[in-house]
Structures are given as structure tokens and as C-alpha cells.
Amino acid sequence: MARRVVVVGAGFHGCSAALRLSNQGYEVTVIDKAYAGRHASGVNAGGVRRLGRHPAEIPLAIAAWERWQDMTSIVGDDCGFRPVGQIKVAENDNDMAILNERERQVQNLGFHHEKLINRDELRKRLPALAGHCPGGLACDGDGFANPYRTVTAWRREAERQGACFREGIEITGIEPKEMAGA
Ligand SMILES: Cc1cc2nc3c(=O)[nH]c(=O)nc-3n(C[C@H](O)[C@H](O)[C@H](O)COP(=O)(O)OP(=O)(O)OC[C@H]3O[C@@H](n4cnc5c(N)ncnc54)[C@H](O)[C@@H]3O)c2cc1C
Incomplete structure (x- = not known):
């Protein structure tokens, strides 16, 4: 039974x-x-996000993200997942230093999904953003679902x-x- x-x-x-x-x-x-x-x-x-996770959460966030790549095979629907990327935006040089340190910390742990981007790249990706923002931390492949x-x-x-x-x-x-x- x-x-x-x-x-x-x-x-x-x-x-x-x-x-x-x-x-x-x-x-x-x-x-x-x-x-x-x-x-x-x-x-x-x-949000479907690996960006900015606590170091202890990163392996789980990556495992979940990998499953999002083929959600249809799990539940018969892609659940509206769109991997448009996510970016943490720095508003000033102090923020930029924090993001720089974060990228270094994540890379030292052996992960390479978070990448620092400069002002020009940030503007290219987010043209409507205020001009004073000096850069950001990007995670390509992250995105959102419904x-x-x-x-x-x-x-x-x-x-x-x-x-x-x-x-x-x-x-x-x-x-x-x-x-x-x-
Ligand atoms: C695709 C997706 C993307 C997400 N993205 C984000 C994000 O960008 N940012 C973010 O902050 N979070 C996000 N989340 C997480 C979300 O905000 C919630 O934290 C999470 O879904 C909570 O799930 P839960 O089942 O624990 O709780 P809930 O969704 O709250 O479900 C609990 C259920 O229990 C029922 N219930 C409660 N008490 C009783 C009772 N006594 N008897 C009977 N029923 C009861 C309620 O009616 C409710 O339906 C995301 C979740 C999903 C699925």
C-alpha cells in the first residue's frame, strides 16, 4: 500500500x-x-539568479540554474524562463570597489559566473541608466521566469x-x- x-x-x-x-x-x-x-x-x-548569492549558496544556485535550462523536460513548460542576464549596478567608485572585491572572492572559490563590467559595457547593456554609474557586476544567463x-x-x-x-x-x-x- x-x-x-x-x-x-x-x-x-x-x-x-x-x-x-x-x-x-x-x-x-x-x-x-x-x-x-x-x-x-x-x-x-x-528572479532566476546566481548573481550575488552567499558563497554557501552558490553551488545550489548553479544546480538550480542548470535545471532551468531545460525546465520543459521536468514539468512540460519552460515557465516563462528568459535568460536575459542580471546586473548589480555600481552607483559610485565605492560601490565599484565592493563589486570588484566580490568578483575576486567568487573567482577565488573557483566560480566564474560573475564578471565585472566597465562604464561603456554597462551603458551598452542598459542604455537608459543614469550616466554617473561607473560599472557593474554581470551574470550572463541569469534572468527571470513567470x-x-x-x-x-x-x-x-x-x-x-x-x-x-x-x-x-x-x-x-x-x-x-x-x-x-x-
Ligand atoms: C520562479 C520563482 C522566482 C522567484 N523569484 C524571486 C525573486 O526574484 N525575489 C524573491 O524575493 N523571491 C523570489 N522567489 C521566492 C518567493 O518569493 C517565495 O519566497 C517562495 O516561492 C516561497 O515559497 P513557499 O512555498 O515556501 O511559500 P508560499 O508561496 O507563501 O506558499 C505557502 C502556501 O501555504 C498556504 N498556507 C499557509 N498557512 C496555511 C494553513 N494553515 N493551512 C493551509 N495552507 C496554508 C498559503 O496559502 C500559501 O499558498 C521566487 C519563486 C519562484 C517560484
């Missing part, structure tokens, strides 16, 4: 857990007090794998119980 799991919350984490657990043969029910993607997962800036579409795609794939979604139900407490044979 399949083991049963209840996931509380149909944000991105709940949908992702539901998909993984369903793939592993669990019988999954996801419960949300509103609806899938109603809260933070569906209404954020949609967050609500992302949650929906993961939810749909979890459903295809057998997960059941129940919306409009609030969990108000959890009561631990001994299970026979557990």
Missing part, C-alpha cells in the same frame, strides 16, 4: 515536494487555505504524477497519533 503524505501549502515548495514525493510512489494530498500560487510563490519578481506560471506548471505535473490538491481548506492544528504498524 502506498504511504500517504499530506503537504500543507501549495506554494512552490509544497508543489515541488508533492511532485518529488509522487514520483517516489507516495500518495500525496496538498492542502492550501487559499489556492496554489496565491501567496509569495505566485507574486514575486520572478512565477505564477512556474507554480502552476509544478502543480500540474504533480497532479499528472498522482498528487491531489485540495484548495480553500485551512489547517488549524496537527494532532500526533500512533499508527498501527508504523
Whole structure:
């Protein structure tokens, strides 16, 4: 008999857990007090970013970014991912020194996804930017996705794998119980 799991919350984490657990043969029910993607997962800036991550997060951010390259093979939808790049902009020489140090730190750790760009390159990439900005730190290949579409795609794939979604139900407490044979 399949083991049963209840996931509380149909944000991105709940949908992702539901998909993984369903793939592993669990019988999954996801419960949300509103609806899938109603809260933070569906209404954020949609950033898909390795740029500026804490050093401890960089390997995970790179692994996630690699999966974004072929999201369609995971959930049947590219989730609106557009790798247009991301840039941290320096507003003055002090900011530029901080970005310079950041690039050095990341490279010393063996990563090469963040690159310092000068004033001319910054202007070329962002022509509308104020003229006083001396440069920036760019991460080509980063970009954005459509967050609500992302949650929906993961939810749909979890459903295809057998997960059941129940919306409009609030969990108000959890009561631990001994299970026979557990
Ligand atoms: C494509 C994508 C891009 C992103 N880009 C950015 C970005 O650029 N910047 C940024 O800051 N963040 C970004 N994020 C992260 C996002 O802002 C959230 O931090 C993240 O998605 C949180 O997910 P979650 O599932 O933990 O929480 P939530 O999305 O908040 O989901 C929690 C769910 O639990 C439900 N719930 C809560 N309590 C109960 C209860 N008692 N009973 C039943 N249901 C309950 C809620 O209704 C909600 O639907 C991104 C996320 C995605 C998917």
C-alpha cells in the first residue's frame, strides 16, 4: 500500500515536494487555505539568479540554474524562463570597489559566473541608466521566469504524477497519533 503524505501549502515548495514525493510512489494530498500560487510563490519578481548569492549558496544556485535550462523536460513548460542576464549596478567608485572585491572572492572559490563590467559595457547593456554609474557586476544567463506560471506548471505535473490538491481548506492544528504498524 502506498504511504500517504499530506503537504500543507501549495506554494512552490509544497508543489515541488508533492511532485518529488509522487514520483517516489507516495500518495500525496496538498492542502492550501487559499489556492496554489496565491501567496509569495505566485507574486514575486520572478528572479532566476546566481548573481550575488552567499558563497554557501552558490553551488545550489548553479544546480538550480542548470535545471532551468531545460525546465520543459521536468514539468512540460519552460515557465516563462528568459535568460536575459542580471546586473548589480555600481552607483559610485565605492560601490565599484565592493563589486570588484566580490568578483575576486567568487573567482577565488573557483566560480566564474560573475564578471565585472566597465562604464561603456554597462551603458551598452542598459542604455537608459543614469550616466554617473561607473560599472557593474554581470551574470550572463541569469534572468527571470513567470512565477505564477512556474507554480502552476509544478502543480500540474504533480497532479499528472498522482498528487491531489485540495484548495480553500485551512489547517488549524496537527494532532500526533500512533499508527498501527508504523
Ligand atoms: C520562479 C520563482 C522566482 C522567484 N523569484 C524571486 C525573486 O526574484 N525575489 C524573491 O524575493 N523571491 C523570489 N522567489 C521566492 C518567493 O518569493 C517565495 O519566497 C517562495 O516561492 C516561497 O515559497 P513557499 O512555498 O515556501 O511559500 P508560499 O508561496 O507563501 O506558499 C505557502 C502556501 O501555504 C498556504 N498556507 C499557509 N498557512 C496555511 C494553513 N494553515 N493551512 C493551509 N495552507 C496554508 C498559503 O496559502 C500559501 O499558498 C521566487 C519563486 C519562484 C517560484
